[in-house]
């Protein structure tokens with residue numbers, strides 16, 4: 207018999223968070239879904255203790271999607287501190303949080319902020335399980351839009367093993383219900399898609415599939431001190447990673463079935 211839990215989802219309206227809510231609901235758990243839209247702010251802590259009343263586990267899928275390292279670091283570290291403090295007060299047993307594969311030596315932008323996020327989370331007081339994920343299938347469209355100038359989109363040179371946000375959500379729920387044994391020596395659990403791809407290759411598939419008249423140009427950003435890690439495979443999963451389908455091409459077909 208599966209035991210159901212009362213599980214809160216922070217960032218419940220986001221690309222990942224909405225799948226986490228769906229998976230928890232499908233599996234019969236009691237879900238407390240929150241974000242700023244329903245009055246809970248992780249960065250200031252407003253509404254957090256109240257939202258966590260009776261909650262056993264928090265899955266944090268919140269985000270501040272900025273390339274500005276300072277702004278992103280401020281968000282993620284404040285969110286980690288506030289979740290620990292409010293969760294401790296409310297009697298939460300554990301936090302389950304998502305991070306990114308291959309960021310151990312990140313120095314710039316968003317990935318450096320996620321590394322700071324992991325470090326802040328590790329300070330406690332609550333036990334934390336961090337799952338590192340590859341870039342989501344859903345990110346391809348976002349990166350294409352960010353890079354679009356007229357009929358051209360400049361997409362960062364990046365080797366990645368794209369994974370569906372739904373697969374990441376399932377892995378987070380698994381960890382929330384059946385925690386992996388805690389060890390400071392063990393590597394973080396990882397989840398990635400079935401095969402390595404390039405972000406520009408995926409962006410080309412995306413624009414062709416949805417019929418967007420945009421030409422993709424793969425471009426290396428000389429100002430990004432972490433560009434080598436993007437390009438040399440550092441963001442690809444470790445041998446211990448769980449690999450989960452669908453491939454990006456399969457996901458496109460399923461997500462935009464009437465496109466073209």
Ligand SMILES: NC(=O)c1ccc[n+]([C@@H]2O[C@H](COP(=O)([O-])OP(=O)(O)OC[C@H]3O[C@@H](n4cnc5c(N)ncnc54)[C@H](OP(=O)(O)O)[C@@H]3O)[C@@H](O)[C@H]2O)c1
Nearest residue numbers: 217218219220221222241242243247248268269341342345
């Ligand atoms: N996207 C990827 O490819 C990828 C890959 C690996 C790991 N991740 C990680 O996955 C997580 C989720 O990413 P995502 O792309 O799904 O994010 P997203 O779509 O940008 O969603 C962000 C969520 O956070 C909420 N939020 C933002 N500021 C908040 C605040 N101050 N207080 C409370 N909630 C707040 C948003 O809702 P409101 O606006 O209503 O507050 C929204 O629900 C992040 O930790 C990210 O690092 C992402």
